[in-house]
Amino acid sequence: MLSRFNPTLFKNMIVKPVNCLKDNYAYIILCEKSKQAAAVDPVEPENVLKAMEDFPDYKLSMILTTHHHWDHAGGNPKLLKQKSGLDCYGGSKQVDGVKHILKDGDTVQLGELNIRALSTTGHTMDHLCYYIDHEDDRAVFTGDCLFSSGCGRFFEGTPSDMHKAFSKLVELPDDTKVYFGHEYTISNLKFAQHVEPENKDVTEKLAWAQRIGCTTPSFMANEKLTNPFLRVKQVAKNVVKDPENASEIDVLGELRKMKDNF
Secondary structure, eight states: OOOOOOOEEOSSEEEEEEEETTTEEEEEEEETTTTEEEEESOSSHHHHHHHHTTOTTOEEEEEEOSOSSHHHHTTHHHHHHHSTTOEEEESSTTSTTOOEEOOTTOEEEETTEEEEEEEOOSSSTTOEEEEEEETTEEEEEEETTEETTEEOOOSSSOHHHHHHHHHHHTTSOTTOEEEESBOOHHHHHHHHHHHOTTOHHHHHHHHHHHHHSOOOOEEHHHHHHHOGGGOHHHHGGGTOSOTTTOOHHHHHHHHHHHHHTO
């Protein structure tokens, strides 16, 4: 079982992880000044509403959906029925219950928090990450695009699509907290050790993950040190036969194939 689901207390907002299904994370984003809240990927609405009981002064006003897969969007219709007046955002009409379709760079306002949609195709072609940069508070909700020390399968897109997505994410400030969609961190780190055995940061993070259980959030700075899918140059020698002549996209594609069969 996951061991902790403590909220992250920022200066102007709170982020509460919510365990759903076997290893999914939904999240509640709370704007402290406006007392408005958003639910990210609330696949089990009852769990999200139960978590909201810890914040009785806040009103849930919107759903933010990262992509159309059932284990992220499947709870939207039920939550929309249970809580009237909710807005529901996503990247395509395939998202259950979607009312507003967002494109890359579109913004949503949650009280004083400006939430920017980042198109991060690859896992699905409608995948969005949601980025908040408010004063000193920075967070990104990455769904199944970027995990802690890993990434989602390329179900609908190509290595080129995912490379573009990762290129956007690595530009975010190092202190950005990363809230991902699944607790796969231990298995991801074991794969990271396999392709970069000399990486001490990976070894240290694996020991930490095995000790703590619930590993959300990560930080962009740590992902750049421990996530092989953001370190294609460093891991290329252990992934492709001719690393000097292989493109980053080529390495990324082979790396994902290796992970799929790991």
